[in-house]
Each structure stands twice: as C-alpha cells, then as structure tokens.
Amino acid sequence: xxxxxxxxxxxxxxxxxxxxxxIAAGLTLVFGVMxxxxxxxxxxxxxGAYLAVMFYSLTGSFLAALILALLATLAFGLLxxxxxxxxxxxxxxxxxxxxxxGVILFLNQGVKFVWGAAPLSLPIPEFFxxxxxxxxxxxxxxWRLAIIGSGFAVALILYLLVSRTRVGMLVRAGATxxxxxxxxxxxxRRLFMIVFGFGTMLAGFAGIMxxxxxxxxxxxxxxxxxxxxxxxxxxxIGSIRGALIAAxxxxxxxxxxxxxxxxxxxxxxxxxxxxxxxxxxxxxxxxLLMAVVLYIRPSGLFPAKGR
Amino acid sequence: MAALPxxxxxxxxxxxxxFAVLAIFPLLAKFGTEGYLLALVTRVMIFAIAAxxxxxxxxxxxxxSFGHAAFVGLGAYAVGILASHGITDALVALPAALLxxxxxxxxxxxxxxxxxxxYFIMITLAFGQMAFFTASSLAxxxxxxxxxxxxxxxxxxxxxxxxxxxxYYVAFVCLLATFALCRALVVSRFGRVFRGARENPMRLAAIxxxxxxxxxxxxxxxxxxxxxSGFLLANATxxxxxxxxxxxxxxxxxxxxxLGGMGTLYGAIIGAAxxxxxxxxxxxxxxxxxxxxxxxxxxxxxxxxxxxxGLVFGRGRHD
Numbered sequence: 001x002x003x004x005x006x007x008x009x010x011x012x013x014x015x016x017x018x019x020x021x022x023i024a025a026g027l028t029l030v031f032g033v034m035x036x037x038x039x040x041x042x043x044x045x046x047x048g049a050y051l052a053v054m055f056y057s058l059t060g061s062f063l064a065a066l067i068l069a070l071l072a073t074l075a076f077g078l079l080x081x082x083x084x085x086x087x088x089x090x091x092x093x094x095x096x097x098x099x100x101x102g103v104i105l106f107l108n109q110g111v112k113f114v115w116g117a118a119p120l121s122l123p124i125p126e127f128f129x130x131x132x133x134x135x136x137x138x139x140x141x142x143w144r145l146a147i148i149g150s151g152f153a154v155a156l157i158l159y160l161l162v163s164r165t166r167v168g169m170l171v172r173a174g175a176t177x178x179x180x181x182x183x184x185x186x187x188x189r190r191l192f193m194i195v196f197g198f199g200t201m202l203a204g205f206a207g208i209m210x211x212x213x214x215x216x217x218x219x220x221x222x223x224x225x226x227x228x229x230x231x232x233x234x235x236x237i238g239s240i241r242g243a244l245i246a247a248x249x250x251x252x253x254x255x256x257x258x259x260x261x262x263x264x265x266x267x268x269x270x271x272x273x274x275x276x277x278x279x280x281x282x283x284x285x286x287x288l289l290m291a292v293v294l295y296i297r298p299s300g301l302f303p304a305k306g307r
Numbered sequence: 308m309a310a311l312p313x314x315x316x317x318x319x320x321x322x323x324x325x326f327a328v329l330a331i332f333p334l335l336a337k338f339g340t341e342g343y344l345l346a347l348v349t350r351v352m353i354f355a356i357a358a359x360x361x362x363x364x365x366x367x368x369x370x371x372s373f374g375h376a377a378f379v380g381l382g383a384y385a386v387g388i389l390a391s392h393g394i395t396d397a398l399v400a401l402p403a404a405l406l407x408x409x410x411x412x413x414x415x416x417x418x419x420x421x422x423x424x425x426y427f428i429m430i431t432l433a434f435g436q437m438a439f440f441t442a443s444s445l446a447x448x449x450x451x452x453x454x455x456x457x458x459x460x461x462x463x464x465x466x467x468x469x470x471x472x473x474x475y476y477v478a479f480v481c482l483l484a485t486f487a488l489c490r491a492l493v494v495s496r497f498g499r500v501f502r503g504a505r506e507n508p509m510r511l512a513a514i515x516x517x518x519x520x521x522x523x524x525x526x527x528x529x530x531x532x533x534x535x536s537g538f539l540l541a542n543a544t545x546x547x548x549x550x551x552x553x554x555x556x557x558x559x560x561x562x563x564x565x566l567g568g569m570g571t572l573y574g575a576i577i578g579a580a581x582x583x584x585x586x587x588x589x590x591x592x593x594x595x596x597x598x599x600x601x602x603x604x605x606x607x608x609x610x611x612x613x614x615x616x617g618l619v620f621g622r623g624r625h626d
Contacts, residue, residue: 037425039558087609093425094371098565099608101558106601113595226436226554233429276446283440287433291418294430298422 004138009259010252015144017251018151022206023224024231024243025158026199032175032238034089034192037096040080040103042225044200048073048207049216050111053120062125069208070201077200081193089192104222112218119215147209154202155244162240171195175238227254230286234293236300246301250286257285322486322573329479333472345471346543347587351580352478353539356485358563358575360532363489364525365561366570367498369505370420373428374435375560378408378530380552382537384442387454387547397460397468397538404538405531411438412530416523435557442549453548456541468542478539482576485532489572492528501525562604 027041051072055065084103088096123129124143131139162168170191173181182188207221214220231250235242262278269277293301329352336344357379364370382404389400415434422430443451459468468474492498503511504518511518541547550556559582567578585603589596 031425035425037428084605084609091608093428094365094561094565094569095608097371097373097428097558098562099605101562102601102604102608104601105597105604109595109597109601113598222554226432229429230433233426233433237425279444279446280441283444284437287437290430290433291415294422294426295418299426 004135005259007134007138008140009255011140011144011148013252013255014148014248015151015251016255017248018148018155019206019210020224020227020231020251021155021244021247022151022202022209023228024235024247025154025240026196026202027228028232028235028237028239028243029171029175029195030192030199031232033171033178033188033195035178036085036089037093037100038085039097039100039225040107041199041203041228042221043104043107044073044077044203044221045207045224046111046216046218046221047076047107048204049122049211049214049220050115050120050207051204052208052211053122053216054115056122062122065122066208070204073204073207074197074201077204078193078197081196085196108218108222117218119217121215122211124212141213143212147213150209154205158240167191167194227286230290232300234290234300236303239300239302242300242302250289253289254282254286257282261285318571318573321577322490325573325576326483326486329482333475342471345475347583348580349471349475349478349543351583352475352482352576353536353543354560354563354583355576355579356478356482356536356539357533358560358567358579359482359485359489359572360529360536361560362564362569362572362575363492363532364529365564366572367493367502367505368522368525370522370526371428371561372419372431372526372529373554373557373561374415374431374433374438375529375533376554376556377435377438377552378412378533379537379540379556379560380438380442380547380549381408381411382534383541383547383551384448384454384537385534386460386538386541387456388448390456390458390460391448391454395458395460396464397462397542400460401535401538404534408534408537409527409531412527413523416526416530420519420522420526432554432557435552435554439549439552439554442552449547451549453546453550456545456547459542459545474539474543478543481535481539485535486572486576488528488532492525493572497521497524566607 023041023045026044027038030036030038030041048069051069052065055068055072056062059065059068080103084099088099124141128143128146131141132145134140162171170181170186174186174188174191174195178188181191206224227250231246232243234250235244235246258279261282262274265274265278265281268274297303329348332348333345336348357375360378361372361375364372385404385407386400389395389403394400415431419427419430419434442448448454459466459474462468468477493502500511500516500518500521504516504522508518537551540551563578563582564575565578566581567576568574585600586596589599593599
C-alpha cells in the first residue's frame with residue numbers, strides 16, 4: 001500500500017462521492033419537499049449520458065453536447081413530472097415506488113430500443129484529455145479532476161442558492177414543514193416543479209460528466225440510484241449539507257474499501273481466505289456504515305424535518 | 308372494521324376458488340403443453356409464497372420492505388451452497404433455508420424497524436443490496452455467475468421432488484401452509500396488535516404493548532417464509548444466482564402484492580399469477596415487452612387503486 005496509490009484512491013473516492021452528491025442532491029430535495037419517492041431519478045442520470053452521446057455525434061463538440069443534453073434532460077424530467085409524477089404526490093409511498101418502478105422499466109428498455117443494448121462511449125474532451133503529474137511518479141487523469149472540480153463547484157452554487165436566495169429559503173422551509181409553507185400562501189407545487197427540474201438537471205449533469213469514463217449502457221442508473229439512496233438516508237432526507245457529507249463519505253469508504261480490504265485482511269489472516277472474504281466485506285462496507293448510522297440516529301446525520 | 312366479517316367471507320370464497328383451481332390444475336394442464344404450463348404455475352406458486360409473506364408485513368403492518376427478494380435469495384443459496392458440499396436432502400436444506408433467512412431478518416430487522424416510512428423502505432433496500440453484492444462476490448460459490456444445483460433435493464433420501472408433478476404439489480402444499488399460517492396470524496391476537504401498530508403505534512405503546520417486538524416477530528416470519536420460497540425456487544430451476552436478490556426482484560414482489568390487492572393475502576397469489584403470466588405473454592409478443600409493462604404498471608397504480616381484486620369487485624383500498 002504505497003502513498004501514491006493511497007492518494008489516487010482517495011481522489012477516485014472523491015470523484016465517486018461528487019458524482020453521488022450530484023444525484024443525491026436532487027433526490028433528497030424532492031423527498032424533503034414533496035415526500036415523494038422517485039426511483040426514476042437514476043434513469044435521468046442514464047438519460048443524461050445517452051443524450052450527451054447523441055448530441056456529441058450530432059454536433060462534434062462536447063460543450064454543445066453538454067448544454068443540449070442538460071436542456072433535454074430538463075425538458076424530459078418536466079415532461080415526466082407532468083405526465084406521471086403529478087398524479088402521485090397525494091398517494092402513499094408504495095404507489096410512488098411502483099409507478100416510478102414502471103418508469104424505470106420503460107426507460108431502461110426504451111434506451112435499448114432507441115440506441116441498442118451495446119454500451120456506447122463518449123470521448124474525453126480534448127482540452128481535458130491526458131493526465132497531470134500530481135507528484136513525481138504520480139499521474140492522474142485530468143478529466144477525473146475536472147469531475148471533482150465541477151462537482152464541488154455545483155455544491156457551492158447549490159449552497160449559495162439554498163442559503164442565500166428567496167427560492168432557497170422556501171425550499172429549506174418546504175423540507176422542514178411543507179404543509180406550513182403551503183398554508184402561508186406559497187405555491188408549493190410550483191416550488192416543487194423548480195426543485196424537481198433542478199434535481200433532474202443535476203442527475204443529467206452527473207451522467208454527462210461520467211459518460212467519458214464509464215460505458216454508457218441501459219441500467220447504468222440503477223446501481224448509482226441505490227448508492228444515492230444510501231447517501232440521502234445517511235445524510236438525512238431533505239438536507240443538502242447532509243447529502244454532500246454523506247456522499248463524500250460513501251465515495252471514500254467504498255473506493256478505499258474495495259482497494260485495500262484484501263491488504264488489510266491479510267494482516268490478520270492467510271492470503272487465500274483474505275482474497276475470498278475481502279471483496280465480500282468491501283462491497284458490504286457502505287451498507288454496514290448505513291446500518292450503524294441509522295442504528296444510532298434513525299433519521300440520518302442531519303435530518304431536515306423539524307419534528 | 309364493522310365490515311370485517313363480510314369482507315372475509317368474500318375473501319375466503321376467492322381464496323378457496325384459487326386453491327381449488329391450483330389443486331386440479333395439473334389435470335387441466337394435460338390438455339395443453341403440459342410441461343411448460345406446469346413449470347409456469349409452479350413458478351407462480353413459488354413467487355406467491357414470497358408475495359404472501361410480503362403482504363403480511365406490507366398489507367397489515369405498513370412495513371414496506373424493498374429488500375424482500377434477499378430472503379428468497381438466501382433460501383436459494385442455502386440449497387445451492389449445501390448442495391455444492393454434497394448435502395442434498397430437503398430435511399437439512401429446508402430448515403437451513405428457513406433458519407438463514409429468519410436470522411438475516413432478525414438481525415436486519417433490529418436496525419430497520421427503528422426507522423419509519425421512507426427510511427424503512429430505503430434501509431430494507433440497502434440491506435437487500437448488501438445481500439446481493441455479498442452473493443455476487445462469493446467466488447467459491449459462483450460469484451456473479453451463480454451456482455448450478457445439479458439435482459433436486461431428496462427427502463429423507465427418497466427422490467420425492469424429482470418429477471415436475473411432485474414438485475408442483477410440494478409447492479402447492481407450501482403455498483397453502485403459508486396462506487393458512489398468515490391468515491391465522493392476521494386474525495389472532497398477535498395480528499390485532501400488529502395491525503394496530505400500523506394505525507397508531509403510540510396508542511398501542513401506551514396500552515402497554517411493545518410494538519417493536521411484534522413487528523420484529525412478523526418481519527422474521529415473513530423473512531423465513533420468503534426463505535422457503537427460495538428453497539423451492541432453487542429446486543425448481545436447478546440454479547441459484549445473485550439476480551434472485553436484486554432490487555428489481557424486490558420491486559417485482561411489491562408489484563405482485565399491490566397488483567393483486569394489498570392486505571388480502573390471497574391477492575398476492577393472484578398478483579403473482581398476473582405478473583408472471585403478463586411477463587410470459589408480453590415477452591412472447593415483443594423483445595421490448597418492458598416498454599409495455601412499465602406504462603401498464605403506472606396506469607394500474609394511477610387508476611386502479613386496490614389492485615386487480617379491487618377493480619373486479621369494485622372496492623377501493625381500505626386504509
């Protein structure tokens with residue numbers, strides 16, 4: 001376990017954490033404000049990636065693809081809200097789970113139908129291609145640094161929006177007590193449209209940014225969705241700050257666990273069982289973390305609901 | 308609550324009809340493509356067991372578990388792992404399947420049941436994923452690829468499960484037993500406390516009931532029954548795979564429960580049949596059947612509250 005490997009894995013962990021934050025931010029606000037479970041949030045991420053690939057092949061420019069794909073995911077998210085989700089706000093969580101599950105089935109198959117089942121890829125934009133020397137003998141891809149940087153930039157913008165603007169104030173109030181905000185004469189449905197559209201765009205943005213380093217394939221949103229759920233549960237539903245901290249925590253724990261579990265276990269046991277048990281423990285680690293957090297604090301680290 | 312006796316009588320009539328049809332189905336199947344139909348309905352019954360178990364906690368306790376497939380998978384893995392060590396008798400495998408899934412339910416239940424509502428959904432989902440990824444990384448037992456179970460289990464050394472007809476009736480008996488147990492539980496004193504905990508846990512606690520213990524007991528029972536369904540599934544398919552535990556499977560179980568009519572128990576059987584038949588039928592129609600099935604689900608949720616039973620008998624969901 002060398003220092004440079006540790007630094008690389010910490011950066012990879014931060015990159016995963018930032019990605020999770022982009023997805024979890026929208027999810028946690030949608031939960032917080034409308035008490036709405038949107039399983040289909042993960043497919044927005046997938047859609048962002050697919051749309052970026054499509055617009056890139058049309059325009060040949062990553063920046064144009066980024067902007068067009070963002071607008072398209074926003075439009076599609078609002079369309080989904082209008083056609084499906086709107087009818088579900090007053091229902092119980094079970095109905096929401098099933099209906100949004102239906103949306104996932106449809107869209108996962110839909111992208112297969114439109115773009116085929118084979119994984120697609122998106123080239124890294126020229127300006128950000130290649131690697132940068134962080135330390136003597138330590139190279140790191142520029143694009144991954146760009147993902148980390150843009151993620152923190154989004155976090156900062158989000159923080160300013162939520163804590164400094166009037167809409168942000170309403171969002172915070174809505175996450176704490178939606179009924180009261182509504183009773184005070186705020187159009188909570190419209191507020192929710194804004195939050196929802198913004199969240200959708202963030203998930204799409206995550207998909208676009210990750211597309212150059214992951215393969216773009218049907219179902220790519222499902223795994224990340226579950227991780228995003230773990231993030232918002234640990235962070236406390238409705239809390240942006242909680243989502244950021246939990247996302248970075250999960251990103252780091254997962255990445256470092258997967259890289260070093262076997263090495264760590266070797267300190268206690270023989271190499272061969274360590275190689276068997278290591279990966280199993282590494283993949284359980286974040287769920288164990290969540291279990292411990294929820295056991296101590298059943299509503300997460302920074303619960304937004306004022307009860 | 309005043310309508311309870313009447314509701315049960317309609318319900319009992321439906322349940323009796325369902326079981327009567329299932330009991331004579333192998334005779335009817337002789338007129339069709341027997342092997343295929345028999346295997347399909349066996350599959351329906353196996354999933355119906357897990358769905359009834361889920362209905363017990365979702366429909367009567369409002370504990371929306373989104374990780375129920377994990378118990379099915381654990382039961383299946385108990386069969387697979389024992390078989391890979393040469394133990395292929397149901398008298399060992401079935402208790403092992405029940406025990407492992409009950410134990411998992413107990414341990415995770417201790418954490419899950421401390422939370423409520425959305426948190427409960429999320430945390431059960433996460434534990435389900437934990438089981439899924441653990442199974443995927445079990446390299447000695449096939450990892451991602453799963454594990455082939457070479458032969459069906461014997462019962463006390465006798466090859467009782469070898470024929471498909473015998474397996475059908477074993478699944479039938481298990482389903483009947485599951486239904487009878489859950490129905491007895493729901494109307495018992497235990498069931499009244501458990502149902503009461505859904506309505507108003509604080510009031511129950513004030514009368515002196517330890518709500519948590521009742522919920523944990525129901526959660527463990529539901530887990531063990533799902534483990535039994537996993538035991539049957541492994542024997543029916545001769546194959547065990549992490550995919551049995553995937554969160555999509557848990558979602559499908561929830562769909563079965565809601566599709567049939569939540570909080571009825573027999574609805575879970577109808578829901579399982581409706582789901583698996585629709586899957587079978589639509590996937591013959593087109594490779595992209597999920598593009599039809601997804602919107603269908605949304606329509607059912609938006610328009611048919613109370614599931615298919617509610618649609619047919621004109622009753623909304625009562626809660």
